[in-house]
Amino acid sequence: MKFDRRTFLTLGLGAVAGGAVGINFTPVPWKLTDDVSIWTQNWPWTPVPQTGETSYKQTTCTLCPGGCGVSVRKVGKRCVKIEGTEGHPVNNGGVCLLGNSGLQYLYGPDRVRGPMKRAGRRGEGRFIEITWEEAISEVAEKLAKIRAAGKPHTVACMTGAQQDTVSALFARFLEAYGSPNLFKSPTAWDTQRLSARLMCGLDAAVGYDLDNADYILSFGSGLIDGWGSPVHHLANYGAWHDPDTKEKAYLVQAEPRLSLTAAKADAWVAVNPGAEGPLALAMVHVIIADGLYDKNFVNSYTTRFEDWTDPDGRQQAGFKRTVLENYSPDKLAKITGVAPERVRKIAREFARARKPVAICGTAQGDQAAALYHVMAVQALNALAGNINRPGGMQILEAEGPFPWPDVQKDAKAEKGLEKPRLDAPAAKPYPLADGLIHAFAGAVLAQKPYPVEALLVAGGDPAYFLPRASEAKKALSAIPLVVSFSPVFNDTAMYADYILPDDLYLESVRDVPSPPGLVPRVVGLTRAVTDPVYASRPAGDSLIAIAKAMGGTVAGSFAWKNYQAALKQAMGGKWRTLSSKGYWIDESPAPSWTQLFGGKRFSFCPTPPAGGRTGMKPQPLVVDIPGDAKSMPLLAVPVKSMQLENGQMAATPFMMKTIPDTVLDKADVLVVEVNPQTAGKLGIGNRKAARLATPFGEADVLVVHNEGVMPGLVGLPCGFGHAGYSRFVRGKGANYHALSGAVADPLTGHDVAWGVRARLTQA
Amino acid sequence: MSQADPNHxxxxxxxxxxxxxxxxxxxxxxxxxxxxxxxxxxxxxxxxLYAKHEQPIDFNHALHVDQLGDCEGCHWFREDGGFSGIPGNFTCTECHMDAIGYDPEEIKFVEQYVYKDREVDWYVYSRQPDCVFFSHAAHVLGGEISCETCHGDHGYSEHLRPYYENRITGYSRDIWGEKISGIHQAPWEADAVAHTDEEEYEQPAPADFTMPSMKMDDCAACHYQMKGVKREGCFVCHK
Structure with a gap:
């Protein structure tokens, strides 16, 4: 046989064919196909969940004031899911969108990963990392210098709305340091507390037993839009509409816009914006005129209902006469915009209900309310005789300050504390003023009564939430030392010289005050569900370290080893329950009227603490929104929803994904709601671009026609236009607070603006 | 090539x-x-195809079952139906905060993992791709299938088997099955089911015991057999 090319090819082909046939009778092709397909699933850039042992850890959510118990599912050391804690008295297994996506804060790009020092211009957001030792010693040194120069009063501190041990520690620090300039963000709950103090003569928080009420008259309170303890009320709403619930509740919502709560309520009363208080007064009139009030309560436990004699012996008109003479639904119809018949019908239903309750604090209750509004609503509750009754308004007596040793004060501190507060000039006209945070920026920029040398931001986000935020930003830029304790790069942190990042609620132990308005009171505790993800530290520990570094009486006032020790002492008898169970629930029964008032009476026309002869007679107040009505003919009102914002944290990336383009346009333009009638007059079509101008700023918007908003109003969604946070939230839409200005309540001086004048022009 | 004459x-x-x-x-x-x-x-x-690995710690199942009485001391069901398939240090340290014997493997575990707060990187014979959802609760509690049906007499082994890692996929050889042909007895026909006699449990696992494979066809075959269905929905396993 000749071995040539032909032979070679034939033999070769034969061998290959044989091999090919042979290999097909082995598992090689089939197994390889299978393995390769699985291999493609495991390419390194494919995200894969971590593996490890599953466990659940309990903590309390602090992303809003709601105080929900949350259960965190962990795989190995990684937290993978947040769920509501079953059986928790606040939320019983429920969780909201923000709480559910809390892990995006824990692991997300918004976090401040360690102590930072500003490297760029203010607001630019350029920082360099420093060590904790450097951060503490540099801040302490600068604060000590200001104090040594005899100017401790020029240091201000903001603690936000929460009244927990950490904000109490900051208040204590200011006292020991020698500054009167503590600024809290007032809420509707503070106004209600003030009203209860005036009317009941008790220092007490106000709660509403909505779990047991059967007729709820809500003056703008967004029961399912994030008011009070949002998940609790969402569950309540569900229970009222559950076919298995025997006792159904009837919800009447009075507000100028068809909010989610209004849409889901049994009745919606479209009241003029800012006129919720006058509407309550008109209802009071109906109840008194028809004699539908609880006569036992009014006669035995109240005062100044009938005409009374003042200490000078002069006859004063009582509550009853004042209301009957002046505030009939017909007389107030012009102010409220509600037909008198409708007012009468609802007032009668309310008074005849078995367990009625009237609630107030518009939208999420995060803004101070007009005192006269709150007093009118509390008068409604008193007339219904529901105070401390099941389903009624509850007076939850305050527990007093935390049981810490007295603050040590040296001569410098004493001298500094004697100085007037920064807001003293602004607060002068208001008899019940107790700290006006909205006057802060103006005082800083005017350098009156004195220039501010330093600001500690322990809570809140003034650069975003203060009215006229652009002014607030200028003020922050003008302060030589701004220290933020924020765990995230919020709008204010961008203006800070130092950021000493706090832990998140999943990383360390901290108390959570009872959610506003919740009955019974439930104090929560956060727990270290995971080790801190970054180099953050509890703000309490940072503050104690700063105090210790300053030495002297400041250090002496912070003798605790760490924040944990201060917390434990503050919680006193509750600590055992708190640390074992994660929450403490007030199980004491509501005191009866006799126990509650103990000789005192509920006063319908209370005497303000500053004195005065006539008492505070009810008034149908609608605070005036300043500005030229001719050039700015529209009224922009805030639109609040749990989906957009709740509490002081911006929405998570996940929440942003749920926002439809009827709220935020695809090109990140803010969508505003305008009644088709108004839009028609302005000649702006549906989904057409427009320019919104207010006396405080301008913004590009997209106009959407919506019959759920009153003619003449512009519904402006809140929660957008952040300058801080991550790229998922930043620079989308416009910030309502930046476009709005403050309007002072005539009594408290708090900002009670319910809107801002505006103009819309076709773009 | 010769010069071919087209005429001849x-x-x-x-x-x-x-x-x-x-x-x-x-x-x-x-x-x-x-x-x-x-x-x-x-x-x-x-x-x-397969790389052979020894487990980081040679765990003695037989000894632990002897001490604890059953599988559930370590492999327990959580209230939510989750299953402690590979218990972490949290479970181990209930007893082994420190070494309680002289076994070098235990000492190694305590020193290398407990003291250093490190989880053991066990090679998991049953690890499936992430697209597969498998619930022990549904099978063991709901379907009343015994542990041995799928895992054999694993609980009576004194040493852990070597782990054969598929070099392409990274998963265990057990998923395809030990036999490269991929032809196996169905789990309900395999030896494991025969081990129902208490006395047989006293014996260590037989050396020739082959694990049933854990491919999709195996899941499907068993579902057809046990549930009496002709077709199974995709979403049952692929959530």
């Missing part, structure tokens, strides 16, 4: 003789090649 076609057959025997030889070679392929496919391929 008769000469061609003579040229064929030069290739006499080529066909049988080709066939023979083809057979040899086929045989070599078979050898490669059945013998060499599995050896190349």
């Amino acid at each position: 076609k008769d000469h061609q057959p003579a040229a064929d003789n030069r290739y006499a025997g080529l066909l049988p030889l080709t066939l023979f070679l083809a057979c040899v090649a086929a045989y070599v392929s078979l050898l490669i496919g059945w013998e060499l391929f599995p050896r190349l």
